[in-house]
Amino acid sequence: MAFSLHFVQKISPNKSSTILAIKEYEPVHAYCSFHNKTHYTLSFKQTHISKTVKAKEALHVRHAKALGEVKRLFVSQNTDERLSMVDSIQRLGIEYLFEDEIEATLQRKHMMLRFQNIQGLSQVAFQFRMLRQQGYYIRPDIFNIFWDNKGKLKGTFCKEINGLVALFEASQLSIEGEDYLDSAGQLCCEYLNEWSLTFHNHVQVKFVTHTLMCPIHKTLSRFTPTIIQSQNLSWTNSLQQLSKIDSQMVSSLHLKEILAVSKWWKDLGLSKDLEFARDEPIKWYMWPMACLPDPRFSDKRIELTKPLSLIYIIDDLFDIYGNIDQLTLFTEAVKRWDLASIEQLPDCMKVCFKALYDTTSELALKTHLKTGWNPLSSLIKSWIKLLNAFLQEAKWFASGHVPTSEEYLKNAIVSTGVHVILVHAFFCMGQDITNKTVSIIDDFPTIISTTATILRLCDDLEGDKDANCEGNDGSYSKCYMKDNPGVCIGQTREHMRKQISDAWKQLNKECLNTNELPSSFTKLCLNAARMVPIMYSYDGNTPSKLQKYVKSLLYDDCDILQDIYSPTF
Template sequence: MAFSLSFATSTKHSTFSSNKTSNILEYNKTNLTSVFNQIHIPKSGKCKDDLHIRHAKALDEVKQVFVRNIRKNTDECLSMVDSIQRLGMEYNFEEEIEATLERKHTMLRFQNFQRNEYQGLSQAAFQFRMLRQEGYYISPDIFDKFCDNKGKLKYTFSEDINGMIALFEASQLSIEGEDCLDNVGQFCGQYLNDWSSTFHGHPQAKFVAHTLMYPTHKTLSRFTPTIMQSQNATWTNSIQQFSKIDTQMVSSSHLKEIFAVSKWWKDLGLPKDLEFARDEPIKWYSWSMACLPDPQFSEERIELTKPLSLIYIIDDIFDFYGNIDELTLFTDAVKRWDLSAIEQLPDCMKVCFKALYDITNEFALRTYIKHGWNPLTSLIKSWVRLLNAFLQEAKWFASGNVPKSEEYLKNAIVSTGVHVILVHAFFCMGQGITEKTVSLMDDFPTIISTTAKILRLCDDLEGDKDVNCEGNDGSYSKCYMKDNPGVSIGLTKEHMSEQISDAWKQLNKECLNTNPLPSSFTKLCLNAARMVPIMYNYDGNTPSKLEEYVKSLLNDGGYLQSIHSPTSEHSTV
């Protein structure tokens, strides 16, 4: 939902310009549909059985490598874990990954990590990143020996490109208060950017540029070209072969899910009743596909796409159709959760509320049967919170009032709808459901608000680059510039980038093992944040990142673009 900065006061059915999120949808819709229509699904049962046999055999081969190395070469196992995670197939090796990281963490505690004088910058930064991203707290003090007394990286390490890359990657996991790590990471980023520009013909230049654009921690694994951390031919080849087979199986599942979602959406009939609303089930399913990559969550991905679709549809009703009185009645009907409360509403709102009512009740019943907990109260609370935010933005638009930037952001974090999806996902996964965790979810926990903040600010920041944007949509940047007369758009964007960086630090902290919510949920939130730059990409008529992402998962072979690091420490799958 976006409010206009013009002083419009009409209370009739509105047809004002679409928000930034909608500006690229027609292009994405057409191309994603085209991609989907070109996909061929093998129907032979024999081929399917054959694939499963090859998958089991290849999986066992990689697991055996773990068994052989776990006690005698933990560093090699850690490199395997990194490669497996970069390929986006860690769900196959959860026990092996947990054992490797726990063993490495224990070893480092006994070895006094900070005083290990024989550990190089690249190795220290790599181990820091691997443990941090799995929820282990490792103090940034381990980098003290690489810095001078002013906290700056010693000049001698500026020639260690691999070390600088590893340190830059590690800094992406900094949390609030770790200013030294943050500053060193920024220095590495700037230095590597200047280096790759100066030595653009160097064999490593392309690899460096790619790392700066797509830091491992902030990028979806299946969207990132994969750099393996060793040239050990035995396990490198085994993992590569298994990845190809695993990708085939995952792609096959995603295709079936897309057909199921498309059929459900067609049978629901909302596109016919709400011609002004968006009609993009594949795009919406992409969120579920990114946030829940584990193949075991096939049913959950389909079910999660249903409330996702309703967020977009209801957003369009508030943006393009209803007047304030009608939108208030619609919001009140959701609060009452009563079908009889919609009699005074236009037909399109009646149809939408009926869909929301049925889908939410069915979702709650399914969760109760599967996990023994009825989440209906929590689900309704999440929808009411969202509609209140939508309604506030509609009132701002109708009155012509432009809120303060902080007031806008507080409301806009809710109007992203992120909390609705994450609450549904929490119950859908069924892990760690207790009275305590449900109470946390009802109270809009920090991990949810932080994820939503990243989405809102990235969307607004990216939307400001859209040359096709008409310029009258509400965004944080416009509110901030109104609050601070004379501030340039450049300084405003810097301020927004700093806020996004701070939000990532909060999210990093929330993903540590101290969070009372299950790690499966924190990882889901992290994947949602990683999906943001893919979903919100305003490049006019150029192929979108979302389109490339869908292609990468639906076509055999995955997105294994060749980006080579010429050092002996890396090879590319």
Template sequence: MMVRSLIDIFSAKAFEIDPLHFQDDDIHMKQALVLKQVKHVLHKLISEDPLESLYMVDIIQRLGIEHHFEEEIEAALQKQHTYLTDFSSNHKLYEVALPFRLLRQRGHYVRAEVFDCLKCNQREFTEKYGEDVKGLLALYEATQLGVEGEDSLAVAGYLSYKLLHAWLTRHKEHHQAMYVANTLQHPLHHGLSRFNDRSIFLSDFKIKNEWKCLEELAEINSCIVRFMNQNEIIQVYEWWKDLGLAKEGEFGRYEPLKWYMWPMACFTDPSFSNQRIELTKSISLVYIIDDIFDVYSTLDQLTLFTHAIRRWELVGTEQLPDFMRTCATAVYDITEDFASKIHQKHGLNPIHTLKKSWVRLLNAFLEEAHWLNSGELPKAQEYLNNGIVSTGVHVVLIHAFFLLADTVTKETIAILDDIPDIIHSVAKILRLSDDLEGAKSKDQNGLDGSYLDCYMNEHQQVSAEDAQSHAAQLISNEWKRLNLQILTPNPFSSSFLIFASMLQEWYL
């Protein structure tokens, strides 16, 4: 989902709230009452019908209100861990695929061998599950959380994808057709739940009457969050105005809303208001610096600018245009302020790590500028290694880590000083996805210095279609590596891991 579509969605909905109505209804008191109802229903299901409780957990997550139920969700999942090790062919496909996905999403490792009893040839699979839309959807969603080496799970994902497409061909007018098509295009693991069309899945899931309090809670939560977003956007605009960059002609038309979309879409918990605002500031600088390198400056100016950031001082930048010096000042001031806030909260100052992230980013931008100036394409792997850094993902995720961390230690800071595997995978997926999307939408005779251009230049015999298939396979492989990293013990908070995995959808 690209930035523009998110802005369109948000612009249409975010400002529908009447603040006076919001206060008069005492919506927080109403939320507490409805939340109590939902928790009562969920607690009862966990003890009496564990599988049904997971069905409710699935609905809760799709509605984007899981932050209210962290303990209950964990309790429901723990009950399923033993159950999944004893799966037999007597169970329905949905009954194993749903808990498998929910457990892996939360970082619980479940062996893919639970699906071994499904091994059969394609004809048998089709005969048995060809019309089981509910089971096939659950299986397709579950296979998105596969890791390297799980070949049987990959095959099951491929077959479920084919069968769901075949089902759509036969049932174009079916009431579930839109939901099936939407799932194939935007599987949950790659999506942003807040921006899913809830009317599609709610009509498919047919929420039970006793669960209507779920919809009510979701509506209240959406109202509260949109109201907070409205106030946060005002704060972001005020910050942007005070920063001074808006006065520079090059940046006068920039829209802070575009930068705010990242944290707004990924930090859905209402309690993360400060985190959304703080992260918007660093994201804005990534966008601005990217444009400085791509549009507004000469190679000599970019070299001076990069050297200034490396030294972390403005001395020697007198030859730069005012807008570049103003931007450099903003990088220093925002980073120092951010580091000071983290120091006050955790007792450790991350300024060295933050500086290193900005220097690494500008070095990558400068390398791309040299390639562009030379008119020669680098080797594909050389491009990709640099392109992973030039996404700016490491800058965003390092800031996000400090904003979301329960504790900050010297050990975790040391991990961030180099790009850890989870950040590397996120950035690689974003870089390749962006380049692949650009290749599909552009004139195939043109070059834009993307990974696909470099790959085809290096492998003259490869067609554009083959290059795209190669990039798609790299993306698929990296998703598996990212899934494994989430399932492996690591020093990152669950909120950070969720944010990192959700970040993919920005370019998908």
């Protein structure tokens, strides 16, 4: 099966009102292969799409008009209604358009919350979630009024569906030491599941089921169906219209980025030079696209796809191709960071090193020119740390050694490569680069290690190793069961889920305003963790979720483009 996208439009030369002018170039093929035995191929004819000034203005005028209308409606609402609007704006993924309004609303709500009388469960839980999402610390004892001394919800609160849903959502933002809030979330989950089974025809069942499967804090809005509960039609219709127009504009931008990534990958030539290497530029682009959704980060999404691609290629080099002696030489060459030091390497390793050297140096130069800070030393350190982890895994496999679960996880969170991408992203974004923040970034901070922990354990939990992947990696479950004879796979998986939950608590804490790193970076880390279940959910041998998302992000976007920019005569 393949998704074939051809962005070619025939245009009559006699029609002066044509919106598109397209010039064809040499075909570029971008392969999205998630498994070696199954390829999802997206074929593009590289096109240069030149929209007329009139067409550009028409779309931007519609967007500006819709945005102005929503902002007018926003300021006309009271604080509570504005908070509901903020929630809907975030669920629709267009918060970048309302940064000042969102911060002002939540700052005001944070100040008001201290003096307000106790409200209903749904209101308190909703405000708790919204404020914590924005980085404000709210004590969980705000919920004490709703619980009896037996740890049960008082009175009819256990039958208040909206309140239970709101409390379940709020519990997803718990931090270490808030076991009480975790228990509340689990109890809400039990109540809601029981209610859904009893009242399976109720109009809210779909909403409840969706919430339990996809809590808003742990999902990416672009990948999640948006359900707006507000009944205030004065602004919901306008907001949805703005979201639709914005999605059309962003889809066009994503298409350009995909073509740019595909061209870079083709020009790099690694897919031709290295027979063993993966050839999946579209898949690799999905990470930056999802983790940096702000349209203003277009160039950063393209740049971050480059080191991400090299992580996968070098992973294949260590996992499939090289022997220990060769891999040790390659790692030492990266440590020296000198093109003259690679003569002893096999040709394929020379090609890999040259690609790594050039790509990293180019990003460092761009950052230096933009910010005045040369990040090359930090970037090299991140690569050395990764290669040391890859080499350790290769040595374990070659010797047949099974490490302890603690040894495995300590090394495996590095071998995910998450820190490499996040370090590159920190400098690429160019915000708050100081001696202090660089020192934090270089030291593998908690916000990076917890994100990597979530990725590694989710990957191991969902499949240990996808059956169609080549290579030889271990898994946490194998090491844990060796450490604990008599423990079954079910108990092991439950232990792993607990560790993932604990990592989320640490990540939640890091995202509070006490963090010394810029908020844009903490949000990137949070989005990376949110991306994990999408990229690492396997259904037997079929990557059904990945297939679905690739189709929705690329194929459906093509349809949107055709709807917007199709020629009118």
